Amino acid sequence: MPTEGESPLIKALPPASDYLTYLTIIEYNLTPENLPILHKVLQDEKLTTNIGWDLVHLLVPYLPESEPCLRDIARLGNPREVILKVTESLRLIDYESLDEDAEPPSASDVKSRAETSTYPLKTAEISNGRARAGSSQAVELPPPLPLPVNQFVALLTMLSILQPRIKTKYPSRFLSTTLQAILASFSNAPAYREEMAEAIVKTIKSVTGILRPTLPSRKSSGMLKSNELYSSEPAADPEGETVESSVEESDMQTKLLQAFVTHIIEEYMLNFPPYDDVPGMAWCSRIMEKVHPERTVPEQPTFKDRFASEERLHRRIDTIGQMVTLAQDLGITDQELLDAAATDEKAADHDGDEDEPPSSAADVPLSRLGSTLLYTARQASAVLYNRPEGSDRPFEIFPDHQELLKHCLAGAEMGTGLLGTEPEALIDSALALGLVCLERNAIGNPGTDEQFTEYLQVIALLSANCPNANLRGHAHYLTSTVLRSQPDEEVRLGFIRDTLEHCPFENLKVSAVGWIKGETIEANPPTPIPGHAHDKAADEDQKSIFAKSLALESLAPHLFPSLLADLVTAPVQEAWMTFQTNVSFYLASLNFLYLLLQAKHIHENLEIRDIWSNNDVAGSFLQPLKDAKARFLKEMEAGGTLADEKSETAVAELTLLEETVGRVTKTVGNLNEP
Known part of the structure; x- marks a missing residue:
């Protein structure tokens, strides 16, 4: 050799x-x-x-x-030349070898990989401060990262050295190019994003001189030992200018870094890989577990426990925690985040050519969605960890949350079919802010009844349209709670009627049945409330609208619709599709009808007998359901039109329908009793 x-x-x-x-x-x-x-x-x-x-x-x-x-x-x-090469290399990193579903190896994998890894996994034993020849001991080091991730981390560490070395009148021009390259490279990586985000945080801290220590990473982090990069002093800029940075230039650099953090948060959170039906940071579920522990399912792992014990979820908390802390150190205020969240921004193409450097700090926008996510992280943390709210003014459902939803979710002009198809992390964030408002009793005051209804329509559509069942449940809770907060009963009734009459989503109509059921039960207790005995005329004036017949009379045609044409006379395939689409609504209405017939104390006040006869509930609602059940079972026999549709689930649905109709029919006699 x-x-x-x-x-x-x-x-x-x-x-x-x-x-x-x-x-x-x-x-x-x-x-x-x-x-x-x-x-x-x-x-x-x-x-x-x-x-x-x-x-x-x-x-x-x-x-x-x-x-x-x-x-x-x-x-x-030469820092000016090298920084251009580093940013170019960042953009050229090839991430195709990374598996999108890959998880960084845990610390337990280190030993098994020691034989094959080029990473230093052993070190000399130390005795009295000196290395002892011929002996070694295993040390716990992070497992090796794939080459593309190593390249990203190493190049960012170079940038953290290079950027402070550049002495020029406008260092923000180099910083702007650098941050764009980092964001573009980060956006291309399908995996190992927590390691890359940690490298980003370290780089920004180094560039800005932030002294707050980085949060300790999990043992599986696999980060390079970047502290070793500062063992020697960097050389001076050979082309350096002896100029003092102006206030405008300082503001520009700060704004560039602030905007960069919000864009990184957006890119990181909106591209979470699917994991065991966990929506984003599960802020909604963790908030509900915190403020309403009685609603948790016994003997089921809570989201709080899962985020504490499951490596992949805990890494999300670590990363977002570092980003939130960095944003605080960079001085991003809540008001700046809310202003950015409610501002339309042009779509940025991070894969194309670099944008021209901005001419002033005002020309550097924060990410709209990134600002929404960062603001939610702050507010959710205040609830989850009992921290002070910290905002100069309260954030309320009306008008703050309503305005924010208009900008972070699909608008009405895009069609109702798109609402609920946004990334789950974004929907979770939007709903979590609403839950935070409920926890703080910060409902606010809608300017008009139309604004109140518009807000409920958006949240209600999320409860119907979102693919994630967990988020649908939280949207339903938010809708129901805000609906109940409206003191005007006419407005509440109008929203329920509008949902039953016009909503195309069957599960939302089921919710509407639940709302009217709740209103009816609350307004008609089985025994008089003590201390409320007044003369009859005065009582009638003070009665809730839901304790009178008017509410049910207006809703009856939509609660118990005529089904003859849809289920009996329509072609059997069409009738079966209609039934499959609406069976949950039929069952909900039947159960409500059973309650109305069974609760004799409400028959007189709500004029149940008249509602029953005037709407021909027996002939137009119950009987078609009976006939449809018999029709479908017959067509499911061998050789029938619906033979291919027969299954245990289908037969069980029809059997449940028959039993529910039978239970309702048995209570009809209560209408003839005094």
Whole structure:
């Protein structure tokens, strides 16, 4: 094996060859074995200043072994040239080898990979402060990362050294280009985003001089030991200008970093890989578990416990926690986040060419959705961890939450079919803010009845349209609670009627049946409330609208619709599709009807007998359901039109329908009793 002095990297050193020739020699002789020699060569500041930037693309494929050489280039190379090469290399990282569903290996995998990994997994034993030859011991180091992630982390560490070295009147121009490259590269990575986000946080802290320590990462983090990169002082900028940074330039850099953090949060959260039906950060579920523990299902793991014990979920909390802390250190206020969240922004193309540097801090917008997510993280943390709210003014359902929903969810002009199809993390965030408002009793005051109804329509559509059952449940709770907060009974009744009459979603109509059932039960207690005995005329004036017949009379045609044409006379295939679509609504209405017939104390006040006869409930609602059940079962026999539809589930639905109709029919006699 040739000695160090015989190495071409030593023998060809300038002035033995010119810089261009020496670069060619390095390229043809670069091997992992030669990296220590190159590291020693690059301690020459003049040499590294002249050739460093051309070495970046050669060294990146050799990570992590080439890390010391890249450190040398960041410390001693021309920072203006090197930073351009680093940002270019960031954009060229090939993430195709990363599996989108890949999980970083846990600490328990380290031992099994020790034999094959190029990562240093053992170190010499120390005795009295000195290495003892011939002995070694295993140490717990993070497991190795894939090459593309190593490249991202190493290049960001270089940037954290390079950016402060640039001494120019407008360093924000370099910073703008740098941040765009980081965001573009981060957006392309399908996995290992927590490791990359941690590298981003460290880089921003280094660039800004933030002294707050980085939160300790999980053992599976696999981060490079970036602290080692600061063992030597970086060289001065050879082209540096002796100018003091202006206030405008300082503001520009701060705004660039603030905007960057919000864009990273948006990119990170809105692209969570699917994981065991967990919507984003599950803020809604964790808030409900905190404020309403009685609603949790016994003997089922809570989301709080899952985020504490499951590695993938805990890593999400770690990452968002670091981002929230960084945003606080950068001075982003709640009001700035709310202003940005309610501002329309043009779509940014992070994969295309870099944008021109902004001319002023005012030209740097925060991410609209990223601001929404960051604001929610702050508010949710205040509830989950009993922290002070910290806002200058309260955030209320009306008008704050309503206005925010208009900008972060699909608007009406895009069609109701799109509402609820947004990323689950965004829907969870939007609903969580509403739950926070409920917890703080911050309903506010809707300007008009129309604004109140519009808000409920949006939340109600989420409860019907969102694919995630967990989020649908939270949307239903928010809708029901805000609906009950409306003191005007006419407005509440109008919303229920509008939902039953016009809503195309069967599950939302089921909710509407539940709302009117709740209103009816509350307004008609089985025994008089003590202390409410007044003369009959006065009582009638003060009665709730739901304690009178008017409410049910207006809803009856929609609660108990005529089903003859839909289920009996329609072609059997069409009738079956209609039945399948609306069976939950039919059952909900039947159960409500049973309650009305069974509760004799309400028959007189609500005029149940008249509602029954005037709407021909028996002939137009109950009988078609009976006939449809018999029709469908007959057609499901061998050779029938619905033979392919027969299944245990279908037969069970029809059997349940028959039993429910039978139970209702048996209570009809109560109408004839005094």
